[in-house]
Amino acid sequence: xxxxxxxxxxxxxxxxxxxxxxxxxxxxxxxxxxxxxxxxxxxxxxxxxxxxxxxxxxxxxxxxxxxxxxxxxxxxxxxxxxxxxxxxxxxxxxxxxxxxxxxxxxxxxxxxxxxxxxxxxxxxxxxxxxxxxxxxxxxxxxxxxxxxxxxxxxxxxxxxxxxxxxxxxxxxxxxxxxxxxxxxxxxxxxxxxxxxxxxxxxxxxxxxxxxxxxxxxxxxxxxxxxxxxxxxxxxxxxxxxxxxxxxxxxxxxxxxxxxxxxxxxxxxxxxxxxxxxxxxxxxxxxxxxxxxxxxxxxxxxxxxxxxxxxxxxxxxxxxxxxxxxxxxxxxxxxxxxxxxxxxxxxxxxxxxxxxxxxxxxxxxxxxxxxxxxxxxxxxxxxxxxxxxxxxxxxxxxxxxxxxxxxxxxxxxxxxxxxxxxxxxxxxxxxxxxxxxxxxxxxxxxxxxxxxxxxxxxxxxxxxxxxxxxxxxxxxxxxxxxxxxxxxxxxx
Numbered sequence: 454x455x456x457x458x459x460x461x462x463x464x465x466x467x468x469x470x471x472x473x474x475x476x477x478x479x480x481x482x483x484x485x486x487x488x489x490x491x492x493x494x495x496x497x498x499x500x501x502x503x504x505x506x507x508x509x510x511x512x513x514x515x516x517x518x519x520x521x522x523x524x525x526x527x528x529x530x531x532x533x534x535x536x537x538x539x540x541x542x543x544x545x546x547x548x549x550x551x552x553x554x555x556x557x558x559x560x561x562x563x564x565x566x567x568x569x570x571x572x573x574x575x576x577x578x579x580x581x582x583x584x585x586x587x588x589x590x591x592x593x594x595x596x597x598x599x600x601x602x603x604x605x606x607x608x609x610x611x612x613x614x615x616x617x618x619x620x621x622x623x624x625x626x627x628x629x630x631x632x633x634x635x636x637x638x639x640x641x642x643x644x645x646x647x648x649x650x651x652x653x654x655x656x657x658x659x660x661x662x663x664x665x666x667x668x669x670x671x672x673x674x675x676x677x678x679x680x681x682x683x684x685x686x687x688x689x690x691x692x693x694x695x696x697x698x699x700x701x702x703x704x705x706x707x708x709x710x711x712x713x714x715x716x717x718x719x720x721x722x723x724x725x726x727x728x729x730x731x732x733x734x735x736x737x738x739x740x741x742x743x744x745x746x747x748x749x750x751x752x753x754x755x756x757x758x759x760x761x762x763x764x765x766x767x768x769x770x771x772x773x774x775x776x777x778x779x780x781x782x783x784x785x786x787x788x789x790x791x792x793x794x795x796x797x798x799x800x801x802x803x804x805x806x807x808x809x810x811x812x813x814x815x816x817x818x819x820x821x822x823x824x825x826x827x828x829x830x831x832x833x834x835x836x837x838x839x840x841x842x843x844x845x846x847x848x849x850x851x852x853x854x855x856x857x858x859x860x861x862x863x864x865x866x867x868x869x870x871x872x873x874x875x876x877x878x879x880x881x882x883x884x885x886x887x888x889x890x891x892x893x894x895x896x897x898x899x900x901x902x903x904x905x906x907x908x909x910x911x912x913x914x915x916x917x918x919x920x921x922x923x924x925x926x927x928x929x930x931x932x933x934x935x936x937x938x939x940x941x942x943x944x
Contacts (some may be wrong), residue, residue: 456493456503457490457503457506457539458490458574459486459489460487460504460507461506461510463486463507464506464507464511465486465510466482466483466486467480467483468511468514470589471515471588471589471852471857472857475592477590477591478593480586480590480612482619482624482721484616485616486766488560496609497551497555500550501547501550501551502547502556504546505543505544505546507546508542508543508545508547509540511546512539512542512543513535515583516535516538516542516583518846518850519531519846520696521845521849521851522845523847525670538770538825541579542580545570545572545573548570548573549567549569552928554937555932556932560617560620562928563613563617564924565925565928566928568606568920568924569925569928571606572918572921575822575823578770581818581829582822584820585605587600587605587606587861588605588810588854588857589612590608591798594645595641596608596900597860597864598645598864599641599644599645600643600861600864600886601648601864601911601912601913602652602912604861604913605823606918610920610924611641615634615922618630618634649885653867653885653905653911654907654908656908658811658903658904658905658906659701659807659810659906660697660699660903661700661701661871661902662690662693662694663703663704663871663872663873663877663890664686664690664873665879665892665896665900666682666685666686666875667876667877667896667897667898668682669690670842670845672775673707673709673710673844679709679710682708682709682728683719683750684709685897686736689897690734692899694729694730694732696729697870698731698732699730701732701733701807701810702732702733702734703735703838704735704737704840704873705737705875706816706817706840706874707737707738709738711738712738712739712741713738714738714758720758723753724758727754727755732755733754733807734752734753735751735805735807735840736750736751736840737749737750737816737840739750740797745796746794746796747765747796748764748768748773748795748816749798750763750814763798763814763816764797764804765795765797765819766797766799766800766825767822768797769818774794775794776915803832804832804833804834805838809906810836810906811832811833811835812835812837812838813826813830813832813838814838815829815837815840817841817842820841820855820862821858824917825916826868827866827913829866831914834868835868835869835906835907836868836869836871836904837863837866837869837870838870838871839870839873840874841855841873842875843875843876843877843878844875852874852876852878853878856872856878856880858873859880860886863882863883863884863886864884864911865911865913866884866911866913866914866915867909868882868884868907869882869883871904874892876895877894878894878902880893884905884907889902
């Protein structure tokens with residue numbers, strides 16, 4: 454048991470590479486304690502526990518922003534949520550340990566096991582990709598462009614592989630390992646620089662403005678303030694359009710919790726601005742179809758309210774629906790947050806077209822899934838669009854973690870990424886992952902810039918998470934090799 458603290462130490466070091474601390478360089482040696490302790494383990498149970506402890510502490514820290522939901526529920530309910538959810542996510546790290554153990558405990562295969570675990574965690578219904586190692590490099594200009602080749606999981610395998618190479622240097626102190634490490638660094642930096650400087654084919658431009666109303670969630674939930682909230686958006690929009698008409702205006706997710714499409718007075722005011730300044734206004738609102746509620750994106754054009762409505766497909770666990778409700782009720786936890794549960798939109802929804810510009814829409818945490826905007830790009834979207842509301846989590850690091858994921862999506866898809874968030878962070882991000890305009894958290898703001906219609910595709914667009922599938926293939930080959938070797942030795 455004396456080596457298990459090394460797993461926890463590495464979890465802490467990896468955590469410091471992310472918001473709010475953002476020491477992203479630490480992650481390139483953060484796994485050294487973990488790898489040292491790993492070499493001392495013998496049994497399968499010890500491996501499972503070692504990886505599980507890492508995942509429990511790491512996932513708990515990475516999701517500590519969920520504690521902010523206690524403002525809308527009870528402290529007990531939210532603490533139970535964080536503990537149970539962290540335990541659930543830690544299982545994926547135990548799975549990594551299991552794959553590593555049954556694959557022969559060879560360090561060279563561990564990076565493949567790691568990204569397979571990260572990928573599986575991002576695929577499940579209540580899983581997510583928060584804490585994927587690659588996101589730590591959102592602010593690192595010397596490595597970020599690799600996301601256009603291998604996506605966020607491609608950067609993850611680079612990070613873990615460099616940790617293993619460094620571990621071998623410290624342990625074996627061989628000159629060949631040092632030379633190999635330096636050569637790999639040169640190749641990584643050189644390729645990144647080439648991708649960063651490589652010009653991207655662009656066509657016409659489009660002026661866009663993002664309106665950040667900055668209304669605390671307690672205010673948004675109070676019906677008495679709904680009119681004031683909408684008037685804020687209208688006045689900020691008018692100011693933006695008076696300076697620059699003929700553009701696209703983007704409001705955040707759920708401007709108010711009301712069914713705003715039934716508010717004829719509000720729709721008329723939005724339409725007046727749209728018509729007068731020949732601009733399209735995109736806004737988020739709850740909608741209702743039959744007995745089902747949806748978290749939706751709607752569009753006002755100069756000719757009136759568009760028939761286009763996008764319904765959010767991937768709902769936020771515990772926020773927009775309640776998975777495992779009976780389990781939490783068994784623990785005595787009440788309703789976690791106020792409001793109705795939403796229904797998911799259908800998977801075959803089409804992108805939004807505005808002035809020959811095709812926008813791939815998403816709402817809130819849909820940007821945390823790498824595959825989500827890749828599917829939008831395959832529908833010929835030129836620009837990626839996200840409406841968000843992180844006001845639930847106050848001034849925690851949740852908003853910045855969310856923002857970092859948008860940076861990775863921009864690079865992966867080689868497309869501009871537009872994020873409109875109620876309290877921030879809102880941003881206009883270039884296809885190279887550079888925030889051209891960015892708001893501060895918890896401030897009212899308007900940001901405006903020209904975006905380019907980009908028709909070219911990244912390598913990641915074509916191959917997707919090939920590195921994950923290749924890793925899974927390598928693990929299976931290793932397992933088969935071990936199996937046949939064992940059978941041969943028995944003979």
